[in-house]
Amino acid sequence: MALFNNKKAKSELEKRQKRFSKKDLLSLVSKEKTLKEKFTRQERLKMHFSDFMVLFAMLRDYATRKYTKVPWFIISSIGAALLYVISPLDLIPDFIPFVGYLDDATVLAFCLKLVYKDIVLYKTWKEETHPKTASTS
Template sequence: SEGERIRGLRIVEEFIKKGSERVKKEDVEKVVKNEEVIKNRVEELEGKLQKGIKEDLSLLISLIKDYWNDEYKVVPWRTIALIVFALLYLLNPLDLIPDLSLPFGLFDDLAVLGFVLASVKDDLEHYKRWKTSKGEKKEGT
């Protein structure tokens, strides 16, 4: 029913909020170090992904790498934490669940990704513009 669906979304939202509040700098590094594994996981999900989500996921990984390398810092920590949480969840949800002692099973990867993508949409758009303008500057020099 619609009520159950909304309740389910609220639970996912709460889970992501709690999880992202626990993200530390080491977790950002973990995403950077596991980039290939995360990309392989995205490949596995390929059939389930809506068009455009794969590009968004690549952009999320790129944003985290640029943030980690001090190339792009004009992004709130909350956004970084949400992205890192989602990517680590994609990598291995069981690593995150014991910490959060969930009374229920795993969430669908896509539900977690979908929520996080919606939450960081504006910041991702800013980053995309920055990345594009940076690329244009390189070509112009």
Template sequence: MFGKKKKEIDEDFVKTEVTKIDDGDVNVAMRNHEEIADKIINSNMLKKYAELGKVMYGMLRDYRKGIYTDVPWFTIASIAFSFLYILNPLDIVPDFIPGLGYIDDFAVLTFALRFIESDLHSYLDWKLENSETEAV
């Protein structure tokens, strides 16, 4: 999935890697949700993304269930890629390096969120509309 390693993580790296994501990768991200969530919550650097991670996972879950389909594949692939990148302990900067190990994970997640921000807002609007309908 991660192909040739680059020394620098930038927007182009993330875009290129996202285009390589397939349905099987989304399944892997879904199956490893708890481990990914634990890494986000237990990393000081990624902790601020814990709530966004929950929203991203919710979108992925609702997409896989077929109840939320108004989302581009690039958004789904961006979520899956960022989750799989976080899950991989031996990525560009290995997670076991104290103080540095999560810098690349943080960068990948930050770039992915830039790409999908408006889609996350649309998803949250959809969730609110559907929760109001269900409550009535």
């Protein structure tokens, strides 16, 4: 099995991002509990839990039209990455010991680099509009 690398992560994210729809967004928002469990149980994903929380809050706020100052490309990239994480059909099956979540973590890390500026803008908006909940969402 070839090592999963950034080039493969980029390709996989781009492929899934192009297919991501508003229907997928609404479905993903309803899977918060499943995603939280995955991010808290799997070692390779635990270090990204706080990132996940911000990404998920951004998706939820976009879906509920509270925050729409972000291009669809960014939302669909985040959504595609999170769907990849919970998908049983990914490039390295999750049940393989030691490497099963390597691809999930790599796709997520690539997505974080891609959307970094938008995350900063979102956090600023969240702090300005909801100062008490910004750090917990």
